[in-house]
Amino acid sequence: MKELIIISGKGGTGKTSLMAAFAYIAENKVLCDADVDAADLHLVTAPDILEKHDFQGGNTAVINKDKCTECGLCIDLCKWGAISETFEVNSIECEGCGVCVYFCPEKAIDFPLNTCGEWYISNTRFGPLVHARLGIAEENSGRLVSLVRNEAKKLAEEKGLDLILTDGPPGIGCPVIASIGGADAVLIVTEPSVSGKHDMQRVVQLANHFKVPAFLCVNKFDLNKDITGEIENFAKEKGLTCLGYIPFDQTFTKAMIQGQTIFEYDSGSAAGQAIRKIWESISEKLDDLRASS
Amino acid sequence: MIISIASGKGGTGKTTVATNLAVAIGSDVQLLDCDVEEPNSHLFINPVFEKTITVTTPVPEVDEKKCNLCGKCDEICQFKAIIVIADTTVMIFPELCHSCGGCEKVCPENAIKETSRELGIIQKGYRNGIEFVHGKLRVGEAMSPPLIVKVRSFARPDKFTIIDAPPGTSCPVIASMKNTDFILLVTEPTPFGLHDLKLAVGAVKMLNIPCGLVINRSDVGDNKVKDFAKKEGVPVLLEIPFDRNIAEAYSRGDMIVEKLPGFKEKFLTLYDNIKKIVS
Numbered sequence: 301m302k303e304l305i306i307i308s309g310k311g312g313t314g315k316t317s318l319m320a321a322f323a324y325i326a327e328n329k330v331l332c333d334a335d336v337d338a339a340d341l342h343l344v345t346a347p348d349i350l351e352k353h354d355f356q357g358g359n360t361a362v363i364n365k366d367k368c369t370e371c372g373l374c375i376d377l378c379k380w381g382a383i384s385e386t387f388e389v390n391s392i393e394c395e396g397c398g399v400c401v402y403f404c405p406e407k408a409i410d411f412p413l414n415t416c417g418e419w420y421i422s423n424t425r426f427g428p429l430v431h432a433r434l435g436i437a438e439e440n441s442g443r444l445v446s447l448v449r450n451e452a453k454k455l456a457e458e459k460g461l462d463l464i465l466t467d468g469p470p471g472i473g474c475p476v477i478a479s480i481g482g483a484d485a486v487l488i489v490t491e492p493s494v495s496g497k498h499d500m501q502r503v504v505q506l507a508n509h510f511k512v513p514a515f516l517c518v519n520k521f522d523l524n525k526d527i528t529g530e531i532e533n534f535a536k537e538k539g540l541t542c543l544g545y546i547p548f549d550q551t552f553t554k555a556m557i558q559g560q561t562i563f564e565y566d567s568g569s570a571a572g573q574a575i576r577k578i579w580e581s582i583s584e585k586l587d588d589l590r591a592s593s
Numbered sequence: 594m595i596i597s598i599a600s601g602k603g604g605t606g607k608t609t610v611a612t613n614l615a616v617a618i619g620s621d622v623q624l625l626d627c628d629v630e631e632p633n634s635h636l637f638i639n640p641v642f643e644k645t646i647t648v649t650t651p652v653p654e655v656d657e658k659k660c661n662l663c664g665k666c667d668e669i670c671q672f673k674a675i676i677v678i679a680d681t682t683v684m685i686f687p688e689l690c691h692s693c694g695g696c697e698k699v700c701p702e703n704a705i706k707e708t709s710r711e712l713g714i715i716q717k718g719y720r721n722g723i724e725f726v727h728g729k730l731r732v733g734e735a736m737s738p739p740l741i742v743k744v745r746s747f748a749r750p751d752k753f754t755i756i757d758a759p760p761g762t763s764c765p766v767i768a769s770m771k772n773t774d775f776i777l778l779v780t781e782p783t784p785f786g787l788h789d790l791k792l793a794v795g796a797v798k799m800l801n802i803p804c805g806l807v808i809n810r811s812d813v814g815d816n817k818v819k820d821f822a823k824k825e826g827v828p829v830l831l832e833i834p835f836d837r838n839i840a841e842a843y844s845r846g847d848m849i850v851e852k853l854p855g856f857k858e859k860f861l862t863l864y865d866n867i868k869k870i871v872s
Contacts (some may be wrong), residue, residue, distance in 0.1 A: 309631050311760040312604010316785065337761035338601055338792060340785045357669065379693055392767060392799075397693030398671050436795045437767045442735065470603040471630035471758055476733040493844035495608065495633035502631060505732040519805075521835075524844035553813050557784055 302484040302586045303449075303464040305334070309499030311470035313491045314519040317552045317562065319467040320344040321575045323426040324561040325555065326583075329463035331424065332452035333431040334479045336417065341467050344559055347422030347429050355417040355432065355447065357440030358396040361389045366391045366410035374400035374409065381546055417444055420542075428455055428593050442478035445469070449479070458524070472506045480506070484589055487511045487543070487582060492521045492527035500531065504538060514540060515585060517578050521545035541585075544578035546571050594871055595754040596775040597627075599797075601789030603760035605779045606809035606833070609843060611757040612637040613850045617860035620722030623752045625682070627741045627769040628759040629713060629728035636846050640718030648728070648743050649709035650736075652687040653696050659704035666696035668704065689734065712740045714849040717747065724752065738768040745769075752862075760789075762796045770796065774871050776804040782814030787821060794825055805869055807863075810835040826869070831863045 306315050306322075319341060323331055333341040361382070363374070368387055375383045377400055382393035401409045416438035422429045430452040434441050452464050468479040468486070480486050486507050490500035491573070507514040516535050523527045528545065535542045547570050555565035562572045598611045608626075611632050615624040626634040653666070653675060660683055667677040674690035677683045687710045697705040713730040728744040730737050737759070745768075748754045758769035770776055776797050780790040790806075797804045806822050809831035822829055833839065840851050850857040 310604060310633070311602065337763045338603075339791045340602070343784045343788055352685055368758050377694075377698070389817070392771065395691055395693065396671055397691055397695055398669065399693050399695040399698065402669050402695065402699065434763060436792055437799055441762045441763045471628075471737075472732060473630045473730060473737045473765065475763075476630075477733075477735050491844075494636040494846035495631075496844075498633060498636060499631040502732060509733045523840055527844060550813070553783055556785060559784065559812055 301462050301464065302589060303453070303466060304582065304586065305466045305468045305480050305483045305486045306489060307338040307468035307476060307480065307486050307503055308470060308471065308489045309503035310496050313405060313489045314449055314552065315489050315494055316340045316344070316467055316593055317556060318489055318519070319465065320561040320577065321563060321572070322465055322579055324461060324563045324577065325579050326465060328461045329427055329465050330452045330456040330459070330461050331426060331429040332448055332464055332466040333429065334448055334466050334475070335469040335477060336432040336434045336448065337469060337501060339431055339433060341429070342431055344556065345426060345429055346559060347420070347424050347431065349420050349422045351421040353419050354415045355419050355444050356413050357443045358414050358416065358417050359398065359411045360391050360394045360396055360414055361398070361400050362410045362412060363387050364408045364410055367406045369406055371405065374404055379402055380508040391443050391571045396439070416440055419444065419448055419451065421451065428459065442474040445475050445478035472502050476506065477510070478479045480512050481510055483512050485515060485585065488514055488516050489519055490516065490531060492518060492524040494527070497531055501534065504540065514587070515582065516540050516542045517546065518542065519546045522547050540583060543581040544574055546574040594868070595748055595756065595773045596777055596867060597756035597758050597770045597773045598752055598777045598779060599758040599770055599793055600760055600779045601762060601765060601793035601848045602780065602786055605781050605786060606807070607779050608633045608637065609809070610777065610779050610807050611755050613848055614724050614860050614864060615755050616848050617850045617857050618753060618864055620809065621752055622722065623724045623726070623749060623754040624757065625744050625747060625754060626727035626757045627744050628757055629730045629737050629740045629744065630759060632729055634757050635725065635727055637848060638720050638723060640720045640723070642716045642718035643695065644717045647714045648691045648715055648740055650712050650739050650827045651694070651707045652690040652710045653685055653705045654708040655685065656704045656706065659702045661702055663701065665699045665701065667806055669695040669699045673872070679871055687767055692739070705790070712736065737765045741765055741768040761832065762792045767796065770802065771800055773802060776802050777807060777867065778804055778827070779807045779809055781810045781845050782808055782816070782818040786814070787818050790818060791821065794827060795806050805830040805870065807831045809833045830866050831859060
């Protein structure tokens with residue numbers, strides 16, 4: 301079984317639209333949405349939810365006013381300034397470190413486990429999907445990402461499917477690290493803009509840091525052919541394979557508005573043709589990885 | 594006054610709005626790029642940097658001569674950053690440490706000292722009348738909020754401060770939006786844009802901060818974003834239609850207020866309207 305994660309560094313380069321297109325073409329796979337903070341894949345895949353589970357992660361301090369003698373030790377100890385002078389804990393500021401709970405001489409601070417999101421196993425017209433929703437302003441997105449990836453793996457094993465296709469989050473921080481650690485390969489979707497290139501270079505560094513094989517593709521390549529050329533040169537220098545170039549095509553947006561993949565909306569679009577080629581190359585790369593493992 | 598520019602969905606135009614607003618205002622303005630995972634504003638502002646600071650966070654170090662493996666540090670640590678393996682050894686995983694100081698405090702043998710882990714760097718510079726600060730998370734570092742807090746410590750009350758926030762609605766975004774006077778949300782009128790805008794408005798309401806909306810590529814999608822904004826009482830303060838010239842200018846790192854006619858005025862009107870809402 302192989303696990304491919306789609307990431308980008310910069311947001312809005314087309315990860316989810318590309319992922320949806322791959323979902324349409326690829327066979328024998330489990331889909332996984334690891335962008336738990338702003339999950340969008342369900343808007344195209346229209347999942348029929350089969351299982352729904354609470355996600356619990358981390359604790360928050362709660363002061364029991366009946367027991368509290370207002371000694372102020374917790375305020376002094378809290379590195380986050382989360383406890384007010386009136387001994388209320390600001391749950392947004394509370395890091396869940398439990399230091400106040402441990403040291404309170406009156407044992408007046410409770411430390412309940414947070415329910416900070418939900419995760420789901422669903423059926424879609426493209427096959428099974430594991431996805432999640434992190435509550436607004438919640439922490440522990442990395443743990444939720446690890447959880448959905450694990451569940452996707454279990455599901456693939458149960459169903460005898462040999463591919464996990466995962467839509468990753470933007471950035472290079474905690475949820476991205478949780479998304480790519482131990483994956484077989486990442487596909488980085490970039491765009492030819494000064495920011496797209498800059499962010500792609502950082503996410504390439506991240507993939508190298510965690511020793512995950514990385515492949516590149518350029519979306520909207522014709523928007524700025526000079527920068528597409530610079531991206532090409534960067535890829536060459538780093539020994540990175542660029543698997544393809546997708547032209548700027550408003551069919552992507554039109555398809556998204558209809559809740560469809562680009563192939564369902566228009567089977568002959570220029571962008572669609574480019575995506576098919578990229579998928580063929582990615583499949584070959586995954587087969588090579590299978591053969592060598 | 595301090596405002597933050599946020600979006601939910603990535604790639605909707607936060608940086609475009611933040612940088613063009615700063616350049617349109619031109620003087621007595623600060624731009625703090627708090628998208629420390631992927632900071633981009635500098636690519637458009639091109640500031641002359643005059644200062645680079647390395648930002649670290651405290652993490653524990655154990656003096657094994659003093660440690661008697663009692664396990665109290667392991668017990669207090671909520672993040673599995675310090676682990677005592679049954680009477681044999683103590684292990685530290687600095688990358689998991691949240692710097693709460695609990696282990697050092699709880700150790701009865703005074704065996705734990707503070708050392709540090711690098712979070713990233715902060716750079717400060719200028720372009721004309723714009724004071725510019727951004728953070729760059731070290732590649733491999735997972736925790737961005739403490740670096741964001743450090744970038745925000747550069748905010749000066751006598752200036753108009755613009756924060757370019759990261760995408761999403763989880764802790765790094767909250768760290769960038771909280772305790773600001775106004776939140777400017779940027780979205781696009783597509784199903785992804787709307788879905789993530791709903792999450793962002795939820796976060797803004799939780800923080801109880803006034804907000805307004807910029808609709809970018811305003812003519813590419815449908816009317817659902819406007820309907821939602823109306824229903825939620827979020828004023829639409831600026832619409833930027835899709836224009837290949839804008840997309841190409843952006844791709845090169847050009848400022849639309851400098852390259853395309855009419856935009857400087859639009860951004861100055863946006864500035865006036867934000868000031869009116871806040872005061």
